[in-house]
Amino acid sequence: MCPASPPFHRTLAALIGLLPIIGPTPATGQSRQDTLETDTTEVASTLESVLDALNTADRTATLAAEQYADLRARPLVLNQASAADLSVLPELSMKDAHRIVQHRDTHGPFDSVGDLQTVDGLDAATIRAIRPFVRLGPGAPPSLFPAFGTIVSNLTFSLTQRYSRRLDLGRGFHEDRFLGPPGRFTTRLRLDHERRLQLALTLDKDPGEQFRWAPDTQTYGFDHVTGSLALRDLGPVETFVVGDFTAQFGQGIALWQGLRFGKGRDPIAPAQKRGRGIRPYRSASETNFFRGLAGTIGLPGGWVLTAFASRRHRDASVDSSFADAEGPLPVRTVSGSGRHRTPNELARKGTFGETTVGGALEYHRSTLQLGITGYRARFSRPLRPGNTPYRQFRVAGHSTSMLGAYGTAFLGDYTLFGELARSPRGTYGGLLGAAMDGDYAEAIMVGRRYPYDFASFHGNAFGGGRRPQNELGVYTGLQLRLAPNWTLGTYVDQYRAPWLRFAVPRPTTGWEARGVLKYEPRPWLSSYLQARVRSEEVGTEYQRGGRRLEGLQREYRRSVRWHTEYSFSDALTVRTRVELSQHSTPQTDSQGFFLAQGLRWRPHPAITTDARIAVFDTDGFAARIYAYEHDLRYSFSAPVFFDRGRRSYLLIRYNPFSSLTLEAKYGVTRYDNRTKIGSGLNRVDGTRRREVRLQIHWTL
Known part of the structure; x- marks a missing residue:
C-alpha cells in the first residue's frame, strides 16, 4: 500500500462512517409505513443499483442516465406499455414484464399502480423499484384523431439548459491548443402530446469545441445536433420517426443501438432483455444511432413489420498512406469520441458516410415471439482496418450487412430465448438462454458464440465486449430469496x-x-x-x-x-x-x-x-x-x-x-x-x- 493518509483524514472518515450506526432511529410516533411513497430518495436509491454497474469508460453510461431521467419525467403508461418497454425498467426482468402484460390482457386494465401486487411473481421490492417510472393512464389508446382542443390542452413543452466546466484547466486550454472555450453547453427541447406525438431537439457543445456555423461538417452553432419527430398509435402505425432514431431487435447480435446493460449487481435481468424496435434518439452522445426515416406497422394475425432508411456522416480517421490510389481515401477506424477540440479532431468530423436500409418482421403471441431482422450498409469510403493481427477480421470494404433470426418462448415459470445471425463472410454467431423463475429462486443460463470473423457493425449483444465478436462464453446467474x-x-x-x-x-x-x-x-x-x-x-x-x-x-x-x-x-x-x-x-x-x-x-x-x-x-x-x-x-x-x-x-x-x-x-x-x-x-x-x-x- 501507499504510505498512510494523514491521521486526521482517516479518523474523520471513520467517524463519519459510523453515522448510520450511532445515529438516531426513526421516532416511534413518526408516520412511517413499510411501503414508502415515491420520493426523490427512493428514486435515487433505485437508480444507483442500476447505474453503479457502469463507469465513465462505458459508452452506455450517458444513455442510461438520460433514459431513466426521461422515464422519471414521463413515466410509462402501465395500461398501454408493451413488455419490451416495461423490460427496460430497473430490476424488472423480461419475464416480469411479460407477466404484467399477460395479467393486464387476462384481467383487464389495472385500477391502480398498487394492483401490481396481484401479478404473480412480482415481489414488493420489485414493485417499489419500478413504481417511480410508471403511471396508470387509460386502459386503451385514445381515439385515432383527437379533437384539436384535446391536443392543445395535453401538449407538454420542456426546456433543459445545462452548463458545466472544470475550474482547473489542462494543457490544451493553457497552451491554446483547443479551439473553443472550456465550458460544455447542452440544450434540450421537447414537445409532447401524451405518447402520440414527440418532437425533440438536443444541442451539445463539448469543452474545447467552438461555437461555429459550418454546414459542410454538420455543425450548426453547436457541434452536435440531434432531433426527431415521433408519432405513435396512429391506427395500424405503431411508430413512425423522422430524424434520428435507434433500432433494437432480438438479443442484439444482428442489430442493437442505444442502451444495453451488461453484467451487474442484478444477475438475472440484464442477461435477457428484449429489443424495443424503433425508438427516437435524443441523447447528447454522438454515436450509435441512425438518421432518416423509420416506421413500424401492425399487421393482422399478430405480425409486425418494421422498415428504416438512414444516411448519416460519422467521424473517422482517413488513411493518407493510400493518397496515390484512385477514389476516396480509405478509413482505418470509425471514431466514437465525438470530440472536435483541435484541428486534427475537427478534420475527422463527418468524413465517413454510411447509407443503411433494413428492417424486421416479427410474430407476437402471448407465449411465443419470433422475428427476423437485417440491414445492409454502404460506405462513402472503404474501410481498411489495417494489417495489425487483432484488426484482421473487422468490418472491411465498401459495404456490410447482417441477417438474424430470434425468438422467445414463455413456458410457465420457464423462458427460452435466443438469436442466430449470419455475417457477410458467411460466419454464424448466436446466443441461447434459458431462465427459471420460482417462488424462492430465479436462475438463468446463457451460452454465446461470437466467432473471431463474425463482424457485426451494428450489434451489441450480451457478453464481455462492446461488439459480439471474438468471444465464446457461458454465463450462469442465480438469485435466492433466503428469507x-x-x-x-x-x-x-x-x-x-x-x-x-x-x-x-x-x-x-x-x-x-x-x-x-x-x-x-x-x-x-x-x-x-x-x-x-x-x-x-x-x-x-x-x-x-x-x-x-x-x-x-x-x-x-x-x-x-x-x-x-x-x-x-x-x-x-x-x-x-x-x-x-x-x-x-x-x-x-x-x-x-x-x-x-x-x-x-x-x-x-x-x-x-x-x-x-x-x-x-x-x-x-x-x-x-x-x-x-x-x-x-x-x-x-x-x-x-x-x-x-x-x-x-x-x-x-x-x-x-x-x-x-x-x-x-x-x-x-x-x-x-x-x-x-x-x-x-x-x-x-x-x-x-x-x-x-x-x-x-x-x-x-
Whole structure:
C-alpha cells in the first residue's frame, strides 16, 4: 500500500462512517409505513443499483442516465406499455414484464399502480423499484384523431439548459491548443402530446469545441445536433420517426443501438432483455444511432413489420498512406469520441458516410415471439482496418450487412430465448438462454458464440465486449430469496477469446464471478455486501536470451464492498460505503481502499441537497475503484479513484414551482501524492481538480 493518509483524514472518515450506526432511529410516533411513497430518495436509491454497474469508460453510461431521467419525467403508461418497454425498467426482468402484460390482457386494465401486487411473481421490492417510472393512464389508446382542443390542452413543452466546466484547466486550454472555450453547453427541447406525438431537439457543445456555423461538417452553432419527430398509435402505425432514431431487435447480435446493460449487481435481468424496435434518439452522445426515416406497422394475425432508411456522416480517421490510389481515401477506424477540440479532431468530423436500409418482421403471441431482422450498409469510403493481427477480421470494404433470426418462448415459470445471425463472410454467431423463475429462486443460463470473423457493425449483444465478436462464453446467474428480508444474487461467467485482442498477442481465457448479499428489513433501510473476482489472461513482455518477447500472464482483480443506506425520515438519508480492491499478476500486487459517507437532506419540500465525502488510497491505477455519485438530471458521474486523496461534492436541487427545477453541483478531488493530474492535453498541473455544473429544467 501507499504510505498512510494523514491521521486526521482517516479518523474523520471513520467517524463519519459510523453515522448510520450511532445515529438516531426513526421516532416511534413518526408516520412511517413499510411501503414508502415515491420520493426523490427512493428514486435515487433505485437508480444507483442500476447505474453503479457502469463507469465513465462505458459508452452506455450517458444513455442510461438520460433514459431513466426521461422515464422519471414521463413515466410509462402501465395500461398501454408493451413488455419490451416495461423490460427496460430497473430490476424488472423480461419475464416480469411479460407477466404484467399477460395479467393486464387476462384481467383487464389495472385500477391502480398498487394492483401490481396481484401479478404473480412480482415481489414488493420489485414493485417499489419500478413504481417511480410508471403511471396508470387509460386502459386503451385514445381515439385515432383527437379533437384539436384535446391536443392543445395535453401538449407538454420542456426546456433543459445545462452548463458545466472544470475550474482547473489542462494543457490544451493553457497552451491554446483547443479551439473553443472550456465550458460544455447542452440544450434540450421537447414537445409532447401524451405518447402520440414527440418532437425533440438536443444541442451539445463539448469543452474545447467552438461555437461555429459550418454546414459542410454538420455543425450548426453547436457541434452536435440531434432531433426527431415521433408519432405513435396512429391506427395500424405503431411508430413512425423522422430524424434520428435507434433500432433494437432480438438479443442484439444482428442489430442493437442505444442502451444495453451488461453484467451487474442484478444477475438475472440484464442477461435477457428484449429489443424495443424503433425508438427516437435524443441523447447528447454522438454515436450509435441512425438518421432518416423509420416506421413500424401492425399487421393482422399478430405480425409486425418494421422498415428504416438512414444516411448519416460519422467521424473517422482517413488513411493518407493510400493518397496515390484512385477514389476516396480509405478509413482505418470509425471514431466514437465525438470530440472536435483541435484541428486534427475537427478534420475527422463527418468524413465517413454510411447509407443503411433494413428492417424486421416479427410474430407476437402471448407465449411465443419470433422475428427476423437485417440491414445492409454502404460506405462513402472503404474501410481498411489495417494489417495489425487483432484488426484482421473487422468490418472491411465498401459495404456490410447482417441477417438474424430470434425468438422467445414463455413456458410457465420457464423462458427460452435466443438469436442466430449470419455475417457477410458467411460466419454464424448466436446466443441461447434459458431462465427459471420460482417462488424462492430465479436462475438463468446463457451460452454465446461470437466467432473471431463474425463482424457485426451494428450489434451489441450480451457478453464481455462492446461488439459480439471474438468471444465464446457461458454465463450462469442465480438469485435466492433466503428469507423475507434477505436475498443472495450471484453469477459466474466463463469466456474465451479464440483470436487476438488489443495488446494481447494470443488467444486467451478468463472468468468473472460476483456475489451480492442484500438485506432490506424496511423500505427505509437497506444494506448489501458485494464480492467480485475477475481473472483473465493479458498481454505482457519478458526478456529471454537478450530478446524481448511477447507473452501472456494471468491477471486477477478482486474487490469487496459494503454499502448501507438509512432514511432517518423523509427528509434525511445517509449512505455509507467501504470498498477494498486488489490487483495482482505474477510480478505485482496492488491494493486499494475507498470510504465514503453520503448525505441526502431535504430541509424544505422544494429543496434537496446531496453531498458526499470520500477518501481513497490505492497503489496506483491498477487497483482503481469506481464509485457512482449523484448528478444533474440527464447526467452521469462515476469518477475513477486511484493514488491517494479525497473527493467531495455538493448537489443542490431547488423546485420553486412544480414546473421549474434549478440544479447546481460542485465537486473537488484533491490528491496527497500527485502534482500532475491526467495526461496529454488534459493534464492539469496541481494537486486538485474542481468542476461546477448548473442546470435549469422548465416544463410548461
